[in-house]
Amino acid sequence: MTEQLTALESSDTLVSSQELQINGSAVAGQEQVLTEGTLCLLKALCKQFAAEVPNLLANRQAKQKRIDSGELPDFLEETQALRQRDWLIRGIPQDLQDRRVEITGPVERKMVINALNANAKVFMADFEDSLAPSWQKIVQGQINLRDAVNGDISYIATETGKHYSLNDNPAVLICRVRGLHMLEQHVQFGGVAIPASLFDFCVYFYNNYRKLLSKGSGPYFYIPKLESHLEARWWAKVFAFVEERFCLQPGTIKCTCLIETLPAVFEMDEILYELRSNIVALNCGRWDYIFSYIKTLNNHSDRVLPDRQSVTMDKPFLSAYSRLLIKTCHKRGALAMGGMAAFIPSKDAEINQQVLDKVKQDKQLEARNGHDGTWVAHPGLADTAMAIFNEYIGEDHINQLHITRDVDAPIHARELLKPAKGECTEAGMRLNIRIALQYIESWINGNGCVPIYGLMEDAATAEISRTSIWQWIKHLQPLSSGAIVTKGLFQEMLVEELAHVKDEVGADRFTHGSFTQAAVLLEQITTSDELVDFLTEPGYQILVE
Incomplete structure (x- = not known):
C-alpha cells in the first residue's frame, strides 16, 4: 500500500487529495491502535x-x-x-x-x-x-x-x-x-x-x-x-x-x-x-x-x-x-x-x-x-x-x-422555549467568572474534568458560565442589585475574581499555572460582539501549540 504510514511523525511536504498524514508527535504504544488497518479504514472514511x-x-x-x-x-x-x-x-x-x-x-x-x-x-x-x-x-x-x-x-x-x-x-x-x-x-x-x-x-x-x-x-x-x-x-x-x-x-x-x-x-x-x-x-x-x-x-x-x-x-x-x-x-x-x-x-x-x-x-x-x-x-x-x-x-x-x-x-x-424565571445576581455572575476561569485554566493545561466548588465541571458547565454573562452583556441585563451588566462591569469583575482565585488556589499554584492566559481567553470570548460557538475551539488552538 503506497500510502501506508510507516512513521507517525511531522511532515511539511505537500500531500495529494487522497493521502492521510499524521502530524502528531509519537506517543508511547501508539502502534497498538494506529495500525495499518486502522489508518486504512480512517482514510476510507475521510474520503467518503x-x-x-x-x-x-x-x-x-x-x-x-x-x-x-x-x-x-x-x-x-x-x-x-x-x-x-x-x-x-x-x-x-x-x-x-x-x-x-x-x-x-x-x-x-x-x-x-x-x-x-x-x-x-x-x-x-x-x-x-x-x-x-x-x-x-x-x-x-x-x-x-x-x-x-x-x-x-x-x-x-x-x-x-x-x-x-x-x-x-x-x-x-x-x-x-x-x-x-x-x-x-x-x-x-x-x-x-x-x-x-x-x-x-x-x-x-x-x-x-x-x-x-x-x-x-x-x-x-x-x-x-x-x-x-x-x-x-x-x-x-x-x-x-x-x-x-x-x-x-x-x-x-x-x-x-x-x-x-x-x-x-x-x-x-x-x-x-x-x-x-x-x-x-x-x-x-x-x-x-x-x-x-x-x-x-x-x-x-x-x-x-x-x-x-x-x-x-x-x-x-x-x-x-x-x-x-x-x-x-x-x-x-x-x-x-x-x-x-x-x-x-x-x-x-x-x-x-x-x-x-x-x-x-x-x-x-x-x-x-x-x-x-x-x-x-x-x-x-x-x-x-x-x-x-x-x-x-x-x-x-x-x-x-x-x-x-x-x-x-x-x-x-x-x-420548550418558555423563559425561566429567576434572579440575575452579582454573586451568580462572579461565581460564573471564577468557575470559567478555573475550568479554562485546567483545560488549556490538558485537564477537561475539573472539581470546582463541590461539582465535577466539564466543558458544558463552563460554557453555561461564559455564555450566560455574554448574553447579559448583550441585553444590558440588570442585576438584582440594580447594576447593569456591561463589558466594563464584566472586565472589572474579571480582575477582581482573578485575584479571588489566586487567594483560593495559593500564590504558588497561581504563579505556575495559566490563570492569566485563561483570563485573557475568557475576556476575549465573553466580550466579543459575536458569540463564540464553543470555548473549546479557541482553547484547542492553545492546547495544541
Whole structure:
C-alpha cells in the first residue's frame, strides 16, 4: 500500500487529495491502535464522508441566522407525517437493555478502571466534554480503552504505589466521540484537518469490534452535539458503510444520541428514524442543553436565563424537554436516559448528606418521569442513584419502556422555549467568572474534568458560565442589585475574581499555572460582539501549540 504510514511523525511536504498524514508527535504504544488497518479504514472514511461535514455545519449557521432574525425553533412541517406514523427502531442488544445508572468520565487510565468497577451498568468513556483533547491524551485514551476491552488494563499510582485493575464484572463500555464541530489537527486528509468524530469512531471501532462481539457485546457509541436529523443521517451512512465493509449484520454498531441542543429537541423523532437501524437511546444532556438554549436564543431579549444555579430540571422548559424525550423514545422502542449528577461526595459528613439529598431529589424526579437510567460523574454517587432507579423500575422490569406517557397533553414548542424565571445576581455572575476561569485554566493545561466548588465541571458547565454573562452583556441585563451588566462591569469583575482565585488556589499554584492566559481567553470570548460557538475551539488552538 503506497500510502501506508510507516512513521507517525511531522511532515511539511505537500500531500495529494487522497493521502492521510499524521502530524502528531509519537506517543508511547501508539502502534497498538494506529495500525495499518486502522489508518486504512480512517482514510476510507475521510474520503467518503469528511467533505460533508462543512456543509452540515453551514446548515447550523444558516438556521442560527434565521433564529437571530426573529424565527423561533419549532417542529418541522415537512416531517409531520413521519412523526405521526407508527414505526420502531431495530432493537436493543441484551447488554444495553438495563442502563439504570451510567457513570461518565474521561479516558485516563485510572479513571477508566475505577469507572468500569463502579456500581453502574454502563461506563461512558468520554473523548469530548470531559477531556482536553491533546494528541497524547487522545491516543493514550484509545490505548486505555483497547486494554479495557481486552480485560488486561491495570494502573499503578506513582505517588502511592496502589495497584488498580478490573473487577470480574465491569460495566458495559460505550465510547463518546467528539462532536462534528471539532477537528483533529494532528491528522490531515488531503492537507486538511479531519473531523475529530471520524478519528475517534474509527480508532475505537477498528481496534475493538472483534473482541467486543466475541464477548457478546458490541461497538457502542455516544454521539454528542447533534443539531438536526440530517446530521443523524450522516452518522447512519457512516455506520452502514463500516458494517458493509466488515461484513457485519446491519445494526451491529449501536449508538445513543445526546439531545443536548435546542434545535435537536424539535427533531427527536426524525433523529431516531434516520438512525433506526443503529440507535438504542436518546439522552438528556442537560448542561449542554442549557448552554444551547442560551446560544440558540442569544438574540432574543425575552429569553435571557437567570443565575445558572437556579436553572434546575423543574423549570418548565427543562421539564418539558425531559418528558418529551421520554415519550418520544418509548413510542419508538428506544431507551430514554436522564442527565448528569455533577456533585462530588464530601468527606464532611454533614456536607455529604446535603450532596446525597440533592442527588436523591434529582434522580427521583427523573425516575418518576419515566427515564430508564441516569448519569453520575463520581463512583461515590452510583449507589444512591442505583437505589432510586431500583425502586422505581422494580423487580419485574429492567427499564421503564412500559411507561409511555400517552396520557400527557401534547408538548408544544412554546413549552420548550418558555423563559425561566429567576434572579440575575452579582454573586451568580462572579461565581460564573471564577468557575470559567478555573475550568479554562485546567483545560488549556490538558485537564477537561475539573472539581470546582463541590461539582465535577466539564466543558458544558463552563460554557453555561461564559455564555450566560455574554448574553447579559448583550441585553444590558440588570442585576438584582440594580447594576447593569456591561463589558466594563464584566472586565472589572474579571480582575477582581482573578485575584479571588489566586487567594483560593495559593500564590504558588497561581504563579505556575495559566490563570492569566485563561483570563485573557475568557475576556476575549465573553466580550466579543459575536458569540463564540464553543470555548473549546479557541482553547484547542492553545492546547495544541
